[in-house]
Amino acid sequence: MLKKLLSVVLSAAVCTSFCLSLSSCADNNGAEKEMPSVSFTAMDTMITLKADCDKSVLEEAQKYVEDTSKLYDCNDKNSVISQLNSGKIDTCSDDMKITLTTAMMYYNTTDGAFNPCYYDLKKLWNIGSDKPRVPSKQEIKKALESSKCNITVSDKVELNGSKLDLGGIAKGCVAQDTVKFLRQKDVKSAVLNFGGMIALIGKKPSGEKWTVAVQDPRGENDSALGTVKLGSGYVSTSGDYQRYMEINGKRYHHIFGKDGYPADNGIMSVTVIKNSGDDADALSTALFVMGKQKAVEYIKNNNIKAIIVTTDKKVTVSGLMKKQFELTNKNYTVDYIEQKFDPTAVKNTSENASK
Amino acid sequence: MRQNKLKFSISRKPKPADLIIFALPIIIAVSVFFAVGMNNTDAKTAEITVNGKAVKTVDLSVGQTIDLGLEYGNIITVRDGKIGISHTDCPGKTCEKSGYISRSGQSIVCVPSKLIITVRGGSDKDDCDKIDVFSK
Numbered sequence: 001m002l003k004k005l006l007s008v009v010l011s012a013a014v015c016t017s018f019c020l021s022l023s024s025c026a027d028n029n030g031a032e033k034e035m036p037s038v039s040f041t042a043m044d045t046m047i048t049l050k051a052d053c054d055k056s057v058l059e060e061a062q063k064y065v066e067d068t069s070k071l072y073d074c075n076d077k078n079s080v081i082s083q084l085n086s087g088k089i090d091t092c093s094d095d096m097k098i099t100l101t102t103a104m105m106y107y108n109t110t111d112g113a114f115n116p117c118y119y120d121l122k123k124l125w126n127i128g129s130d131k132p133r134v135p136s137k138q139e140i141k142k143a144l145e146s147s148k149c150n151i152t153v154s155d156k157v158e159l160n161g162s163k164l165d166l167g168g169i170a171k172g173c174v175a176q177d178t179v180k181f182l183r184q185k186d187v188k189s190a191v192l193n194f195g196g197m198i199a200l201i202g203k204k205p206s207g208e209k210w211t212v213a214v215q216d217p218r219g220e221n222d223s224a225l226g227t228v229k230l231g232s233g234y235v236s237t238s239g240d241y242q243r244y245m246e247i248n249g250k251r252y253h254h255i256f257g258k259d260g261y262p263a264d265n266g267i268m269s270v271t272v273i274k275n276s277g278d279d280a281d282a283l284s285t286a287l288f289v290m291g292k293q294k295a296v297e298y299i300k301n302n303n304i305k306a307i308i309v310t311t312d313k314k315v316t317v318s319g320l321m322k323k324q325f326e327l328t329n330k331n332y333t334v335d336y337i338e339q340k341f342d343p344t345a346v347k348n349t350s351e352n353a354s355k
Numbered sequence: 356m357r358q359n360k361l362k363f364s365i366s367r368k369p370k371p372a373d374l375i376i377f378a379l380p381i382i383i384a385v386s387v388f389f390a391v392g393m394n395n396t397d398a399k400t401a402e403i404t405v406n407g408k409a410v411k412t413v414d415l416s417v418g419q420t421i422d423l424g425l426e427y428g429n430i431i432t433v434r435d436g437k438i439g440i441s442h443t444d445c446p447g448k449t450c451e452k453s454g455y456i457s458r459s460g461q462s463i464v465c466v467p468s469k470l471i472i473t474v475r476g477g478s479d480k481d482d483c484d485k486i487d488v489f490s491k
Binding site for chain 2 (some may be wrong): 013014032033039048127129211212213220224243324
């Protein structure tokens, strides 16, 4: 009799905990959802900072982001970048010099696929304005004149006819600075979202790695094509689906190629994972513009962890990421780049750019 | 002789007591499932903030149209349990292109209007997906 009673109790306990886990969403997810967060607009997008700390720390971080991002805003004539462009100043802080040096390093090593001097070109196209129009070939040729990026950075910053637009790297820089800010406040667990540029500190309070979804470039908002699991680090995606204008049924997105037109090479998005924000941001832009063949070569030569999504619904993922990535969308197929970590590969990173 | 050692051999007729022993754990578990499930049906709402200040909390189960009198004339519509910006005069109209949202934690933003709409509450199966954040 006792045995039967015990077996009933035991099986009841097992069944109950199974059903509870189905109904209440598994406690693992609960802790992250309880973390305080702040959401606000800056850098022409929405920013959400979520961390395992007091809300007051996040409010300080918000102020920090708002102040720091103003330095890069080339539409604000008082920003450091605008003042360099107009010639009002000819030098800047060491931090900004590091950013400019990193930007130039990517311009050089990606053969111009990443270009931090598209100020005139972007102003000309003005994607996202009231009056969308396709500029003429002559207008584009003229705008490209200041995109030759002959910048030198030493005591002074010499633009030599170039005009800066750091849009392809600014979110990564601000993300990285914000992580530093929060770490100084002793934050050990955080997920920061700068308009889709993701920065992660530590792991979740539960001890698990974060699950970052890669947006389906042709799906509804917040629908995934796959997920990546990681701890501290940065995830940057460059895609043709967020910022664009539609004229006569054709889509013109905001990531320009060397010919002055939106890059049109079959890539819908590129996602890069790295342990530094500026590198992740610049790389996702560069690889998008390069096109798949050159991008795969660059990825292999530089130990990059990246995901390339093309119009034929193929998802090409770095071999180094095989264990972290999971395809979740049946509309796509995945293949992995054969890649072994090469310790002798020249390290193109912001860290080395400034040495 | 060995056969006698088996307590629940196939040839034995199931007694009522056996049926209770089998069914009881399942009955207990399912009741708990529903009890917990019932407690989790908070209505879904959307929090609307303008320039960081909470302006309105909207019940997503009630179809409605909201005009906050913003500079760029954003019109917010709730229909079929979802919320979205159905009209706007802002440059680029990115907020209108974002479509309609209904999952807890999802947001729509109109940057020129400093308008943020975030879905909160509820706990349907959608919210159980283990995604922490989207890289876009």
